[in-house]
Amino acid sequence: MSYIERSLGEGEEIVAKANFHWWYTAKAVLALVLLAFVLVGFYIFFVRMYRKWTTEIAVTTHRFVEKTGLFTLSTNELSLNNIEGVRVEKNLWGRMLGYGHLRIEGTGMDAIALPDIADPVRFRSAIESAKERRRG
Structure with missing residues (x-):
């Protein structure tokens, strides 16, 4: 009721x-x-x-370094001498907005994939220039 x-x-x-x-x-x-x-x-x-x-990505005069994490720290380091190639991948949105994926391939290790990097062509050029200067 x-x-x-x-x-x-x-x-x-x-x-x-x-x-x-x-x-x-x-x-x-x-x-x-x-x-x-x-x-x-x-x-x-x-x-x-x-x-x-919590991610830092840089190329120095001697190596490529990627650091991720705050509480659980993870790093990828690769000597410039061991970098075999750097591949840039850009889709339509990436070309329009100026970002892309980088894939850094090195001797004796899996490729390092970097998603959504601003101006990836410039960063690839910086890696290639650092490699050339390192060779002398």
């Missing part, structure tokens, strides 16, 4: 009851789905920003 039925006065009757339309529930479900997408978006955002904020 509902509250309204229990609160009826003597001789009082319910003439009609109203119910929520299914669309009311559908909007709540859509809001929940949207929230899930937003939470996934926040997760992806923070993972990518953490990687960006």
Whole structure:
């Protein structure tokens, strides 16, 4: 027995009851789905920003160095003499926005993949120039 039925006065009757339309529930479900997408978006955002904020990539006069992580530190180092090739990969968006992927291949190790590097052609040229200066 509902509250309204229990609160009826003597001789009082319910003439009609109203119910929520299914669309009311559908909007709540859509809001929940949207929230899930937003939470996934926040997760992806923070993972990518953490990687960006804790990664250093440089070429020195002697070597290439990539450091990632803050709590768990990981480094890739490769002597300039051991760099066999640097490949730049740019898709349509990369060409339009000025970014690309670098793949640095070295002697006796797996290639080092660097995603979404700003001006990758310039960085590849810097590696090649450092290699030339190192050779003398």
